[in-house]
Amino acid sequence: MRIGIIGCGQLARMMALAGLPLGIKFSFVADSGVDTDLSCVEGLGIIAPWQPGQSIEALYQALGKPDVITVEKEQVDLHLVQQLETYCTVRPSAASITQCKSRIKEKQLLAKLDIPCAPFTYQVDLAQSAATLGLPMVIKSLDEGYDGKNQWVVHDNDSLNTLAASENFGDHLIEQWIPFDKEVSLIGTRGHDGDIHFYPLTENVHRKGILIRSTAPAKHISPKMEAAAQDYMRRLLEAEDYVGVLAMELFVVGDQLLVNELAPRVHNSGHWTQMGATTCQFENHIRAVAGLPLGATTLTSKTGMLNLLGVAVPPMKALSSSSSLHWYNKESKPNRKLGHINFTAADYVSLDQQMDLAETHLY
Amino acid sequence: MRIGIIGCGQLARMMALAGLPLGIKFSFVADSGVDTDLSCVEGLGIIAPWQPGQSIEALYQALGKPDVITVEKEQVDLHLVQQLETYCTVRPSAASITQCKSRIKEKQLLAKLDIPCAPFTYQVDLAQSAATLGLPMVIKSLDEGYDGKNQWVVHDNDSLNTLAASENFGDHLIEQWIPFDKEVSLIGTRGHDGDIHFYPLTENVHRKGILIRSTAPAKHISPKMEAAAQDYMRRLLEAEDYVGVLAMELFVVGDQLLVNELAPRVHNSGHWTQMGATTCQFENHIRAVAGLPLGATTLTSKTGMLNLLGVAVPPMKALSSSSSLHWYNKESKPNRKLGHINFTAADYVSLDQQMDLAETHLY
DSSP states (O other), rough: OOOEEHHHHSSHHHHHHHHHGGGGGEEEETTTTOOOTTTTTTTTEEEEETTSSSSSHHHHHHOOSEEEEEEESSOOOHHHHHHHHHTTEEESSSSHHHOOOOOOHHHHHHHHHHHHHHHHEEEEOHHHHHHHOSSEEEEEEEESOTTOEEEEEEEEEHHHHHHHHOOTTSSSEEEEEEOEEEEEEEEEEEEEOOOEEOOOOOOEETTTTEEEEEESTTTTTTTTHHHHHHHHHHHHHHHOOEEEEEEEEEEETEEEEEEEEEEOOOOGTTTTHHHHHOOHHHHHHHHHHOOOOOOOOOOOOOOOOOOEEEOSSSSGGGGOOTTTEEEEEOOOOOOEEEEEEEEEEEEEHHHHHHHHHHHHOOO | EEEEEEEESSSHHHHHHHHHTTTOOEEEEEEEOOOOOOTTTTTEEEEEOTTTTTTHHHHHHTTTOEEEEEEEESSHHHHHHHHHTTTTSSSOOHHHHHHHHHHHHHHHHHHHHHHHHHHHHEEEHHHHEEEEEEOEEEEEEESSTTTTEEEEEEEEHHHHHHHHHHHHOTSSEEOOOOOOSSEEEEEEEEEETTEEEEOOOOOEEEEEEEEEEEEEEEETHHHHHHHHHHHHHHHHHHTTTEEEEEEEEEEEEEEEEEEEEESSSOOOOTHHHHBBBBBBBBHHHHHHHTTTHHHHHOBBEEEEEEEESOOOOEEEEGTTTEEEEOOOOOOOOOTTTEEEEEESSSHHHHHHHHHHHHHHHHH
16 A cells, blocks of 8 residues: 655654554655755655646656555645545545635634634724724734744734734734633544544643643543543544544633644644554554554553754753654754654653753753 | 664564664665565665675675664674674674574573573484483574574484484584473663663464464563563673663473573564553664663553464454554565564453454454
């Protein structure tokens, strides 16, 4: 079996590394304008260069006629994905990717399925949005939204007036700013037969909009909250007839959960599953898209993940008996995700201590 | 960092797959006379063909000047290993590999370290050996001994006389036949700094001399027996200043343990660690030879391994939520090790049921 992956970054790399043991072969679509650093996936399969306008037939051939195609990101050329669907199965489907690529389509889907999220406006000007939502509020572009990119918080009327004078922002999604207690995420996976498995909720800490740390399971989450999050994701997975891993970011406000964002793919906040779950998110995504039975998502230990942002060389000295390193082979740039370390411990105190120590040492 | 591996089989494959996530690069020595099927390691690094008599300098260059070299088997050209040691570190050392390559050197080492093993003779003729050891007894060649190859059991005087008339067998190792209750193995790993970690004892079942099933932890093993096995291996690791994974096969006779064989490498009876331990044997071998801290060998769940011998295609249908597949991409031949399935369960009953079902389905 051969699986094609659209994208050549670390998520493609880790999907391939999780699928190779099963005897599956991989191919990667390198969009010439976007995928400039191919070092993550070099040596792991066929790399097929492509750019918009080029033949899809030729690309499909160059990929070695994969049995199924998947994506490592939602910011893909949707026309490419739709055209590839005429050659082989694409999982998740082009329709599911489309829903998550656009912030407004995503919000509309959440609203349609009665899934709680921050109140929002769309195609409404700034002043009216402020009147509806109150301040602060968050202005978000409709796509290219990940790692906190392309979004601005408006805190007061002065800023609002300045912004309103410069641009209408009616083509943006405008959300009420949520004073959340913390951010958590749910990683779930659905097989082609409808079987669904969830990992425990994960607690995430961001730094300048970029994920820096995850802890699983998230602390102080009641069974009721866990069940609510799973219920929301189940509605999404079933409504979309979704196949593969889906990631859902949520705000915790008291004992309530509000869905913030979806990602139709494996997710940075699920990297801990490589060390702390029976089957990691990467293998489960591969199993799902390959039409294989899903693996158990059972937690094997309290686990944490620390991203290596802009760290120049693999921090081999940070390794210990209770940690493991994943290095992506990318060229180092400030704030770039170059690798991560997973940590395991019997309790949160020991886990936090290890992660604090490593973070202090690295940053 | 680059690691060179002598050998191109499934053990080389799984070491590379465990080391790639750390950002380590791999090269493989393909001995032209032995490593005819390279499909296990294709795509995972540089494959450098070599045959005895060829330049070691050229081989070292072709391997991309690795920082360290290791082996996937003890049946290697010792001259090659010794010569490579003049170019870079070899772990375990040529001296350690030499000890385990020859059955008699291995027995002499065990005897020297007071480690219990089956009584044996060497350079003694068959009749005298039978007088010393009693019948049945086992005749073993001095090397090329793995998967039950090159050994014969002599059950009675008639067979003894027939064999004695045909050949002297004085250059063979002759052992007392041990009526063991079961076979277990211990996988241990030692870092360059002397740190030692052991996995729990594993229970093994062979079919026609080839391992078919492993279960970890082994059943009905007292803490005293576990401690004895660890003590034996610790003596070996320290006596040899050994770096890397060492495997030790033992016979269980009542509450006694007798060491049967050693392997200076990752071992088939440790494949279960991919699913049932915090760090698998492959990653720990790579960490050890790379000079990194070892990973925890803690058991995460009761785990079993079923070898896929001569199975023509990857048995994707045998996969379940509590099992994972490892397929080696080798050409199928009868009884050839083509892959394995790992199983996990909360208790032995459920584990055995799953493995029985898969075994019945496959064979």
